[in-house]
Amino acid sequence: MSAESPFDPASAGWEQLLRSMLGPAADEVIQQLKEGGFDPSQLPAIPGMPTDPESLRQMAAQVQRLVAAGGEGGVNWEMAQELARQQASAGGDPSVGAIDRRTVADAFSVAELWLDAVTDVAPSGAAGRAWSRAEWVEATLPTWRTLTEPIATSLAAALAGALGTTVREEMGGEGFGLDVTDMVHRLGQTVFGLQVGQAVGTLAREVFGATDVGLSLLATPVPVLLPGNVAAFGEGLEVPDEELRLFLALREAAATRLMTHVPWLRAHLLGAVEAYARGITIDTEQLEEAVRSVDPTDPAALQAALSGGVFGPQTTPGQQAALDRLETSLALVEGWVDEVSAAAALAHLPHAVALREMLRRRRAAGGPAEQTLATLVGLQLRPRRLRDAAALWAAIAAERGQSGRDAVWQHPDLMPTAADLDDPAGYAARQREADAESAALDAAIAEILGHDEPGAPSA
Numbered sequence: 409m410s411a412e413s414p415f416d417p418a419s420a421g422w423e424q425l426l427r428s429m430l431g432p433a434a435d436e437v438i439q440q441l442k443e444g445g446f447d448p449s450q451l452p453a454i455p456g457m458p459t460d461p462e463s464l465r466q467m468a469a470q471v472q473r474l475v476a477a478g479g480e481g482g483v484n485w486e487m488a489q490e491l492a493r494q495q496a497s498a499g500g501d502p503s504v505g506a507i508d509r510r511t512v513a514d515a516f517s518v519a520e521l522w523l524d525a526v527t528d529v530a531p532s533g534a535a536g537r538a539w540s541r542a543e544w545v546e547a548t549l550p551t552w553r554t555l556t557e558p559i560a561t562s563l564a565a566a567l568a569g570a571l572g573t574t575v576r577e578e579m580g581g582e583g584f585g586l587d588v589t590d591m592v593h594r595l596g597q598t599v600f601g602l603q604v605g606q607a608v609g610t611l612a613r614e615v616f617g618a619t620d621v622g623l624s625l626l627a628t629p630v631p632v633l634l635p636g637n638v639a640a641f642g643e644g645l646e647v648p649d650e651e652l653r654l655f656l657a658l659r660e661a662a663a664t665r666l667m668t669h670v671p672w673l674r675a676h677l678l679g680a681v682e683a684y685a686r687g688i689t690i691d692t693e694q695l696e697e698a699v700r701s702v703d704p705t706d707p708a709a710l711q712a713a714l715s716g717g718v719f720g721p722q723t724t725p726g727q728q729a730a731l732d733r734l735e736t737s738l739a740l741v742e743g744w745v746d747e748v749s750a751a752a753a754l755a756h757l758p759h760a761v762a763l764r765e766m767l768r769r770r771r772a773a774g775g776p777a778e779q780t781l782a783t784l785v786g787l788q789l790r791p792r793r794l795r796d797a798a799a800l801w802a803a804i805a806a807e808r809g810q811s812g813r814d815a816v817w818q819h820p821d822l823m824p825t826a827a828d829l830d831d832p833a834g835y836a837a838r839q840r841e842a843d844a845e846s847a848a849l850d851a852a853i854a855e856i857l858g859h860d861e862p863g864a865p866s867a
Contacts, residue, residue, distance in 0.1 A: 482560030484594075484601030489549060491602060495609020496541035501636065504538045508635040512538035515650075515657040516631050522752040523662055528814040532668040534630040536657065541612040544634060548618065548625040552608050555681055560600040613637065616656045619663035619745075620771075622738040623681075624674050629667040631660045647759045654756075655763045658749040666744065670817045673741070680734040684727055735792060736826045742771070743797020744817075747805075750798075768794060793829050800824055800832035807836040 516536025523531070539547070611621075618625045618632040626632075633656060642652045667674050746764065753760035771794060804824075805813040816822050828835045 481557050482597060482600055483553070483557060483604055484597040485549075485553065487598060487601035488605040488608070489545070491605025492545045492549065492609035492612065493542050495606055496545050496612035498609075498613070501541045504540050504543075504635060509538045511650075511653065512536055512633045512635060512657070515633070515653045516661055518654060519657040519661040519752070522658065522756060523665065523748065526751040526810065527662070527665070527748050528811050529662075529665045529669050529817070531661070532629055532631065532664045534628075534664070534668075536631040536633070536661070538635050539632055541634060541636065544612050544615065544618070544632070545608060547632075549608065550627065551623070551625045551678070552604060554678060556600070556604050558682055560596075560604070616641070617660040617663075619660055619667070622742055623677050624663070624667040629664045629674075631657070631664040633657060633660060647763065651757050651759055652763065655749075655753055655760065658752050659745055659767070662745045662749045662752075663741070666741065666817065672820055673817070676820060677734070677737055677741070680730060680737065684730045684734060732826060736829065737823070739793040739797040739829065740800075740823060742794050743799075744801050746794060746798045747801040796829040796832060800828055800835055803832045803835055 513536050519536075520531045612634075614637065615621070616634060616637055618630065633653070638653055638656060639649070642649055645652065746768070750760060750764050753764075757763070772792075801813060804816065808815075816824070824835060828838070
């Protein structure tokens, strides 16, 4: 897109406006318009077209950005990345210095030693890292792409269908020779780029590490702390900085151990999110009704409408079942992390109980960024049953010991269910009953196959 001919309404006509909007393609479009009998000077007569210079400049700039934005999928990821970094640095995001890196590394070293005493899940083997907010954005953006792209693509397609007709009508039937569908698709990419960028950038100012949202946001799990966010959280708390840092390092290290040594877990969680998002259906009638009052050339207006939920997806019974399974899995992950990290902290940190309760409430409440992501992904990445899950893991440890508790993670089929969260105290009895039924079934099969007869081949 050429930037050498900015539109000046005081000295130029509508042909120059088109050139400023369309760049090198303008001459061909103008020639097509004239050959079709349409004079660009008639543009001001179209209802809704602005006439004052400032509005014209804004319209030209907006359309230039839309036409320039490209790429596949439902999100303008270049815009999302740039905006996320801007949001993350709002209020300052100094580079992490040598002192912070050393104190964070020391905290993770101590945390790993304490965790060794309370869990059989081995350390991740990765050195703990201290990141700035910008570093967190860059490292986690690929996972946000995995999470948000399915629903954004579906919504962008629906948006293009709903707005395409409106744009053609307002621009004179055929849209002045422009590829209206492509332009509206890019508009959708812009809208979702704004949404994702703002949400991820805001989260970067709230999180303590890479596992705060219940998912591992890194393809290769690494324990991470953001010293700036840890310090901001500690302001006003009557807890020493070192103690707070150690407590948060325990939680991050425990989650990283789980994500590293339970190979099916990350794929299971991300796959559930993606399957849920891909199965969401869009109420196109509701969408078309909503966009009738939205300026189709204004990304900010569409962004506001999206934030207000007018494009809200319709959740089917199948989707609700998938959501329930996902929420159970998230609760089990965070419940295990909560229980194990608390067990490691109690013997060493005076404020462990208070910090545990504070973080539980913080996760339960969520924040504006999580609400935005809930709109984009189609679900809330918050475990509603964290306390039940922690109580369940404590009950399993009391019944089977530390090794028996951690052995549950060996296979997804061994994982507790929502019914177990409903009644943590009864989990052991239900498991004994299930084991007895399994043993009886095995004995019956062996009898049928004759494995209990002398000389019969062994199983």
